[in-house]
Amino acid sequence: MYLLISLILLSFLNVSFSQKVGKFSPEVHPPITWQECADDGSCKTMNGEIVIDANWRWVHSEQGTNCYTGNTWNPTLCPDDKTCAENCYLDGANYESVYGITTEDDSVRLNFITQSQGKNIGSRTFLMANSTNYQMFYVLGQEFSFDVDVSNLDCGLNGALYLVSMDSDGGIARFPSNEAGAQYGTGYCDAQCPRDLKFISGSANVEGWIPSSNNPNTGYGNHGSCCAEMDLWEANNMATALTPHPCDTSSQTVCESDSCGGATSSNRYGGLCDPDGCDYNPYRMGNTTFFGPGQTVDTKSVMTVVTQFITNDGTTTGTLKSIKRLYVQNGQVISQSESTVPGVAGNEITEDFCHNQKQVFGDKDSFTKHGGLAAMGDALKNGMVLVLSLWDDYLADMLWLDSNYPTTSPVTEPGVARGPCSTSSGTPTDVESKYPNAYVVYSNIKVGPINSTFKNN
Numbered sequence: 458m459y460l461l462i463s464l465i466l467l468s469f470l471n472v473s474f475s476q477k478v479g480k481f482s483p484e485v486h487p488p489i490t491w492q493e494c495a496d497d498g499s500c501k502t503m504n505g506e507i508v509i510d511a512n513w514r515w516v517h518s519e520q521g522t523n524c525y526t527g528n529t530w531n532p533t534l535c536p537d538d539k540t541c542a543e544n545c546y547l548d549g550a551n552y553e554s555v556y557g558i559t560t561e562d563d564s565v566r567l568n569f570i571t572q573s574q575g576k577n578i579g580s581r582t583f584l585m586a587n588s589t590n591y592q593m594f595y596v597l598g599q600e601f602s603f604d605v606d607v608s609n610l611d612c613g614l615n616g617a618l619y620l621v622s623m624d625s626d627g628g629i630a631r632f633p634s635n636e637a638g639a640q641y642g643t644g645y646c647d648a649q650c651p652r653d654l655k656f657i658s659g660s661a662n663v664e665g666w667i668p669s670s671n672n673p674n675t676g677y678g679n680h681g682s683c684c685a686e687m688d689l690w691e692a693n694n695m696a697t698a699l700t701p702h703p704c705d706t707s708s709q710t711v712c713e714s715d716s717c718g719g720a721t722s723s724n725r726y727g728g729l730c731d732p733d734g735c736d737y738n739p740y741r742m743g744n745t746t747f748f749g750p751g752q753t754v755d756t757k758s759v760m761t762v763v764t765q766f767i768t769n770d771g772t773t774t775g776t777l778k779s780i781k782r783l784y785v786q787n788g789q790v791i792s793q794s795e796s797t798v799p800g801v802a803g804n805e806i807t808e809d810f811c812h813n814q815k816q817v818f819g820d821k822d823s824f825t826k827h828g829g830l831a832a833m834g835d836a837l838k839n840g841m842v843l844v845l846s847l848w849d850d851y852l853a854d855m856l857w858l859d860s861n862y863p864t865t866s867p868v869t870e871p872g873v874a875r876g877p878c879s880t881s882s883g884t885p886t887d888v889e890s891k892y893p894n895a896y897v898v899y900s901n902i903k904v905g906p907i908n909s910t911f912k913n914n
């Protein structure tokens with residue numbers, strides 16, 4: 458009997474729990490509504506919640522000792538990935554006072570800098586269906602629209618709203634050592650296969666961790682977290698881009714060191730995903746007066762942004778053949794500007810557009826290598842999680858979005874000019890000191906059949 462009890466106890470002790478839930482602060486998700494629309498233009502209100510990504514949270518021992526401080530791990534609590542995950546707890550978030558995140562009815566506001574005990578810089582949040590599961594969006598053959606106020610986002614900032622193929626439960630079912638799940642914002646992945654995540658697939662990412670040379674809060678571990686990414690919106694008040702990034706596999710997949718590819722690996726193109734994507738940035742496609750303060754789409758005021766995912770047969774199960782963009786501002790429907798770049802025609806993202814653009818700009822075509830629009834369509838069909846974020850760029854000063862990039866290429870070379878910001882703008886030091894009060898507001902999120910979400914505005 459005694460032996461049996463010891464064996465049972467031992468077997469329990471051998472179970473590896475990790476990413477446990479801390480009890481210092483309750484986790485209360487700010488509520489937000491959004492709408493699901495039908496063919497006739499009628500829309501049904503859905504009740505959702507906003508959750509902040511686990512990477513922004515306090516991780517600590519059961520007693521409250523930091524597992525991670527600044528950009529380094531506590532070597533006692535975190536000697537390796539497995540032990541660290543067993544020792545460390547994710548805690549609840551004070552959304553408004555620590556992270557500058559507030560919601561009201563159908564809108565969410567993300568502040569850039571929030572000073573409390575520490576200084577918080579930007580945030581990454583997800584839309585949830587309820588307190589334990591992310592909302593899955595199925596937008597193949599459908600359209601997605603939202604309103605955005607970018608008027609307070611200057612050069613170097615990026616208010617991004619996008620879809621990624623995360624697990625709806627944050628990975629709890631696939632990785633039982635993750636106890637926190639979507640409720641605590643776990644399971645992030647994107648097409649850069651980011652290696653700055655502290656926990657991936659139920660393990661910590663401490664092994665091989667190198668603190669960032671210029672970011673006091675981040676570093677890079679041996680593992681990355683890959684999945685398909687559909688950037689509906691990356692923008693500030695000077696430039697904007699719409700960019701599909703397919704991957705060989707659409708669901709969240711862990712990767713190893715340099716084989717992750719992406720921005721933080723020695724071989725950018727060595728991974729499962731397309732880190733570049735096939736972007737439509739009106740400025741880069743030759744129209745420098747389409748988007749900006751006082752331009753055709755005026756970034757001084759709120760705009761509705763509509764993205765349509767058109768399939769070959771018009772169904773929600775067909776092959777993705779085109780991604781279209783429309784804007785609505787002051788009651789006017791405004792089509793995406795037409796490309797004026799010789800050799801690249803049109804104002805929508807199609808296989809032809811991507812192929813021609815890569816060729817004319819002399820960019821590597823990793824988009825086609827990872828399956829192109831068809832692979833992006835498969836990811837959309839399987840359901841994706843909505844990310845709402847605000848960030849500044851410690852790797853490339855956001856010049857790839859709003860300035861000339863690469864900075865070493867002549868500005869006259871096709872594809873180099875992407876926005877009117879100076880090549881010396883966008884350094885995080887500058888952006889954080891000049892625009893501490895920057896913020897973005899996303900609101901009025903609607904999903905439905907093509908043309909159903911904006912005609913009745």
Ligand SMILES: *[C@@H]1O[C@H](CO)[C@@H](O)[C@H](O)[C@H]1NC(C)=O
Nearest residue numbers: 586587588589590591592625
């Ligand atoms: C939360 O939402 C998910 C996905 O829609 C659903 O499967 C689950 O049953 C819901 N849980 C609760 C407690 O409502």
Ligand SMILES: *[C@@H]1O[C@H](CO)[C@@H](O)[C@H](O)[C@H]1NC(C)=O
Nearest residue numbers: 743744746747753794795797
């Ligand atoms: C830019 O786009 C606007 C709106 O589509 C159009 O009126 C204008 O002629 C375009 N400019 C160029 C240079 O193509």
Ligand SMILES: *[C@@H]1O[C@H](CO)[C@@H](O)[C@H](O)[C@H]1NC(C)=O
Nearest residue numbers: 765767771790906907908909
């Ligand atoms: C959506 O509206 C546009 C412009 O009015 C039209 O060209 C297109 O055929 C419509 N698409 C569908 C699927 O109704």
